[in-house]
Amino acid sequence: MDRTDLLARLQPEKEKIEQAMHNDLKVLAGLQAGPSQLPEILRHAVFNGGKRIRPLLCILAARLCGSNNEKVYRLAIAFEYLHVATLLHDDVIDHADTRRGLPTVNNAWGLTPAILAGDFLHARSMYMIGRFGGNRCLELINRATEAMVEGEFLQLHNARNYNQSEEDYFAVINGKTALFIGAVCEAGGVLGSDNAEELRALNLYGANLGKAFQIKDDLLDYLGDAAKTGKAVGNDFYEGKMTLPLIHTLQHADIDEKNVLLELLKGDKQERLAHLDKARDIIDRNNGFAYARQLAASLIDDAVASLALFSKVPNKLFRDTLVGLAHYVLSREK
Amino acid sequence: MDRTDLLARLQPEKEKIEQAMHNDLKVLAGLQAGPSQLPEILRHAVFNGGKRIRPLLCILAARLCGSNNEKVYRLAIAFEYLHVATLLHDDVIDHADTRRGLPTVNNAWGLTPAILAGDFLHARSMYMIGRFGGNRCLELINRATEAMVEGEFLQLHNARNYNQSEEDYFAVINGKTALFIGAVCEAGGVLGSDNAEELRALNLYGANLGKAFQIKDDLLDYLGDAAKTGKAVGNDFYEGKMTLPLIHTLQHADIDEKNVLLELLKGDKQERLAHLDKARDIIDRNNGFAYARQLAASLIDDAVASLALFSKVPNKLFRDTLVGLAHYVLSREK
Numbered sequence: 001m002d003r004t005d006l007l008a009r010l011q012p013e014k015e016k017i018e019q020a021m022h023n024d025l026k027v028l029a030g031l032q033a034g035p036s037q038l039p040e041i042l043r044h045a046v047f048n049g050g051k052r053i054r055p056l057l058c059i060l061a062a063r064l065c066g067s068n069n070e071k072v073y074r075l076a077i078a079f080e081y082l083h084v085a086t087l088l089h090d091d092v093i094d095h096a097d098t099r100r101g102l103p104t105v106n107n108a109w110g111l112t113p114a115i116l117a118g119d120f121l122h123a124r125s126m127y128m129i130g131r132f133g134g135n136r137c138l139e140l141i142n143r144a145t146e147a148m149v150e151g152e153f154l155q156l157h158n159a160r161n162y163n164q165s166e167e168d169y170f171a172v173i174n175g176k177t178a179l180f181i182g183a184v185c186e187a188g189g190v191l192g193s194d195n196a197e198e199l200r201a202l203n204l205y206g207a208n209l210g211k212a213f214q215i216k217d218d219l220l221d222y223l224g225d226a227a228k229t230g231k232a233v234g235n236d237f238y239e240g241k242m243t244l245p246l247i248h249t250l251q252h253a254d255i256d257e258k259n260v261l262l263e264l265l266k267g268d269k270q271e272r273l274a275h276l277d278k279a280r281d282i283i284d285r286n287n288g289f290a291y292a293r294q295l296a297a298s299l300i301d302d303a304v305a306s307l308a309l310f311s312k313v314p315n316k317l318f319r320d321t322l323v324g325l326a327h328y329v330l331s332r333e334k
Numbered sequence: 335m336d337r338t339d340l341l342a343r344l345q346p347e348k349e350k351i352e353q354a355m356h357n358d359l360k361v362l363a364g365l366q367a368g369p370s371q372l373p374e375i376l377r378h379a380v381f382n383g384g385k386r387i388r389p390l391l392c393i394l395a396a397r398l399c400g401s402n403n404e405k406v407y408r409l410a411i412a413f414e415y416l417h418v419a420t421l422l423h424d425d426v427i428d429h430a431d432t433r434r435g436l437p438t439v440n441n442a443w444g445l446t447p448a449i450l451a452g453d454f455l456h457a458r459s460m461y462m463i464g465r466f467g468g469n470r471c472l473e474l475i476n477r478a479t480e481a482m483v484e485g486e487f488l489q490l491h492n493a494r495n496y497n498q499s500e501e502d503y504f505a506v507i508n509g510k511t512a513l514f515i516g517a518v519c520e521a522g523g524v525l526g527s528d529n530a531e532e533l534r535a536l537n538l539y540g541a542n543l544g545k546a547f548q549i550k551d552d553l554l555d556y557l558g559d560a561a562k563t564g565k566a567v568g569n570d571f572y573e574g575k576m577t578l579p580l581i582h583t584l585q586h587a588d589i590d591e592k593n594v595l596l597e598l599l600k601g602d603k604q605e606r607l608a609h610l611d612k613a614r615d616i617i618d619r620n621n622g623f624a625y626a627r628q629l630a631a632s633l634i635d636d637a638v639a640s641l642a643l644f645s646k647v648p649n650k651l652f653r654d655t656l657v658g659l660a661h662y663v664l665s666r667e668k
Contacts, residue, residue, distance in 0.1 A: 028480070036487040089453060093446045112427045112490060115449065119423060119456065120483040126460035127476035131469055142461035146362070149454040153370040156446060 001324035003331070009321050010056060017055045020073040021046055021080065028124075041105055041117045045084050049100050053213070054079040054181065056325070058188035061202050064310055064318040067192030071132045075191065078128035079184045081121040082141070086148065088118035093152075101230045129187070137187040144183040151175020158242065162250060162265055169247050173214045174207070182207030201306045205322065208303035213329050215296040218243035219289060220333070222280055228334040234276040238269055244295070245288035246279075253286045300326050335658035337665070343655050344390055351389045354407040355380055355414065362458075375439055375451045379418050383434050387547070388413040388515065390659070392522035395536050398644055398652040401526030405466045409525065412462035413518045415455040416475070420482065422452035427486075435564050463521070471521040478517035485509020492576065496584060496599055503581050507548045508541070516541030535640045539656065542637035547663050549630040552577035553623060554667070556614055562668040568610040572603055578629070579622035580613075587620045634660050 001009070025042055055076035062072045090096070091104040092114045098104060106114035130138045155172045158164050185206030189199045220229050221236040222245060236243050250258055261282060264272050272279070283289060303326045310319045335343070359376055389410035396406045424430070425438040426448045432438060440448035464472045489506045492498050519540030523533045554563050555570040556579060570577050584592055595616060598606050606613070617623060637660045644653045 036484055036491065038484060038487050086453075089449050093449060113487070115423050115427060116483045116486050119420075119452075120480060122453065122456055123460065123476055123479035123483075126457065126464070127472055130460070130464040130472040135465055138461050138464040142457055145457035146454060149450050149457075150370055150372060152450050153372050153447070157370065 001320045003324075003328065006321065006324040006328060009317075009324070013056055013059055014052055016073055017052050017059075017077060017080070018047075020077045024074075024077060037109065037113060038117065038120065041109055041113055042121070044102070044108070045088055045105055045117060045121070046081070048084075048102060050080070050084075052080060053325075054083055054184050057181065057206060057209075057322075058184050060318055060322050060325070061185045061188030061206075062191040064202075064315050064322065065189045065192030065195075065198060066315075067188075069191055072188065072191055074128055075132040075137070075187065078125045078132065079141075079187075081125035081128070082145070082180075085118040085121040085125060088114050088121070092118075133187050133190065136190050140183040140187050140190075141180075144180040147175040147179045149175075151177075160240075162242065162262055164242055164247060165251070166244070166247060169242070169244055170211070173211055177214045178207040178210035181210030181213070198309060201309045204306040205303045205326070208299045208306070209326050209329055212296040212299040212303065212326075215244050215292050215299070216329055216332065218245060219292055219296070222283070223289065225333065230334065234273065234280075237276055237279055238273050240265055240269070240272070244292045245283050248291045249283045249286040249288035252288075253282060257282045257286065296330060300330050335654045337658075337662065340655065340658040340662055343651075343658070347390055347393055348386055350407055351386050351393075351411060351414070352381075354411045358408075358411060371443065371447060372451065372454065375443055375447055376455070378436070378442070379422055379439055379451060379455070380415070382418075382436060384414070384418075386414060387659075388417050388518050391515065391540060391543075391656075392518050394652055394656050394659070395519045395522030395540075396525040398536075398649050398656065399523045399526030399529075399532060400649075401522075403525055406522065406525055408462055409466040409471070409521065412459045412466065413475075413521075415459035415462070416479070416514075419452040419455040419459060422448050422455070426452075467521050467524065470524050474517045474521050474524075475514075478514040481509040481513045483509075485511075494574075496576065496596055498576055498581060499585070500578070500581060503576070503578055504545070507545055511548045512541040512544035515544030515547070532643060535643045538640040539637045539660070542633045542640070543660050543663055546630040546633040546637065546660075549578050549626050549633070550663055550666065552579060553626055553630070556617070557623065559667065564668065568607065568614075571610055571613055572607050574599055574603070574606065578626045579617050582625045583617045583620040583622035586622075587616060591616045591620065630664055634664050 025039070025046065028039065028042070055073075058076040058079055059072050062069070062075075087099065088105055091099060092106045092111055095106075096104050097107045104114070105117060126138070126141075129141050133141075151172050151174065154168075154175060158168055158172065161168070182203040183206070186199050186203040189202040193199060218236065221231070221243065222234065224231070224233060226233050232238075237246070246261070250261060253261070261279060264275055264279060304323050307319050307322055359373070359380065362373065362376070389407075392410040392413055393406050396403070396409075421433065422439055425433060426440045426445055429440070430438050431441045438448070439451060460472070460475075463475050467475075485506050485508065488502075488509060492502055492506065495502070516537040517540070520533050520537040523536040527533060552570065555565070555577065556568065558565070558567060560567050566572075571580070580595070584595060587595070595613060598609055598613060638657050641653050641656055
């Protein structure tokens, strides 16, 4: 499935997702008529041009497992709400001013509304997961949410550790991203199947796709086109954030190059920004980008391989779409 | 039931609640062996000398409705977790340094761990409510959590409105406290009964008790003994917070006294602290405290009256305990 076909295939589902969120938030806003800014804040946070990867994965996984149930859209948007809830709190924690070119909620409305709006979406999301996915989905997502918080704590713990290993890096991205995306795929599958092998395969697909997605994010941060990504290039390095290309380089560069990087990492942000090109050259020379690219590609291969199980003909279109989506993760420019 | 009997009656249940939380958090800490500070933070936040009013109400309501199910303890502690999650975020929002004489999580560990630990308990709580209470409880609590966030937004909106009415005040405390406590009582009842009238009565009991509880908090803040409450006297006034005694006084005092209070409210905190006695005198002269006391008492009467439904003999002890708990809310000194 080439990219044009993939996007054409996903577009109607994406529209249904947007519609389901509009309907849901409209009902909420009706319940909450009053002077509160909450409905406005929720609209700002939810309709932010997101790619809707999580709900799309949930829907495709459900369809692949033979579910025609329309409630999959309600379950799917719960995962987007949960994702937006974590972004709202992340932006508070990171003191972020903009997201996708728009002011963050903490910037435009303040810290308190941002924390509270995140709590609101979190509660609503859990309720919808229980209602439309049942206890099994609730348990899956709960475990993933616990891991997400755990990943954040691990990231805090590793923050100034310039000696961290690939293993440390994967422990964080597993918790923060991969386990949740795996759980979302499995939760979609639960709507149509109770075959343990199928559900495990979907979870594995999602977790590997999640890891590759995160590594691709790391690569785009150094090498992307700001006009396309909507983020300043080099932001991770500016913030002193340890991502895979940098970790690989610090582990493999010779002592001189390693010291240049360490000097910059321990110095101030402005200086790092001024030397971004130099850092990028060192990483490139030490195959930091090539290594990350290769690892992401191999994770995508693993993700695709775990779908081999679903080779029955009626599923072919959904499987092809999930395969296409996995490849898109690697080729995406934003 | 006098106070000694009541406390003797509640003590074994309170111990079971503490034990259930210890067991639950021990399992979690086992899952999360690693460098994370999360287990330590959770213990600090959860075992803080709380009164455990919410879990106690849940258990008593379940027993009153004839449930002997042991899973009520797991459901009950989910409500305490949710309460602690809101306290963690409230303390971030209020920049609070201490709670019950101990440093807050945001003070001891920082803003990020406090937000994340709140998110963790929130997720765990929702999962346990779904698992041990089912979808009906999840829906009840979801609606209450949405109302809680809405109440916080309303409070933000009213923050500098010195002209606010009793109605504004009740809209906030309904959302922030009363609906949740009502939902907790109803959720406990759901474990043993599907009689709509009984469940409505329990919800009403909890909501009225919750409102009275909040008003009593307002009174203790002006008139309590800091050695018993563990909070500085006059803190609400110091923060310029509009509570019932003050709202009543601003609505009923003559123009001179009203202006004195408004002057103080618009001034700086230190000045308010220095004039706390003067403010207290004005409130007292205008029956602000007496009015609040009377209103709380009448809410407790309403709470007790809604239990009349449960007059069958096998329930008598549980009903008496709930009645005793309601009266305790009025007489408590901390």
